[in-house]
Amino acid sequence: MFRALVNSTCALFTKPLGPLGQSSRGMANKLKSHSGAKKRFFPTANGNYKRWQVGLRHLNSGLSPERTNRLSRTVFVDNTQKRMLRKALPYSCSK
Secondary structure (H helix, E strand, O other): HHHHHHHHHHHHOOOOOOOOOOOOOOOOOOOOHHHHHHHEEEOOOOOOEEEEEEOOOOOOOOOOHHHHHHHHHHHEEEEHHHHHHHOOOOOOOOO
């Protein structure tokens, strides 16, 4: 008798989980990061993103040494790209 009463009350207080287990517990969905942006852009501590310069992989035998040295450095993205990257990489920077 007591065991049947305990089992019935436990069934009243437990909620069935949804297909992923998140919706019935009140959790928000997770955002996915863009895979290509994860590989190409790196967040800095002050909210900017670093990236490599383009144009150094091939067909650069005619370039001057100054230009190849300049292209080998990393640069920061501009504000337009930063706005796009905040959507593509939602968990990378808090700023």
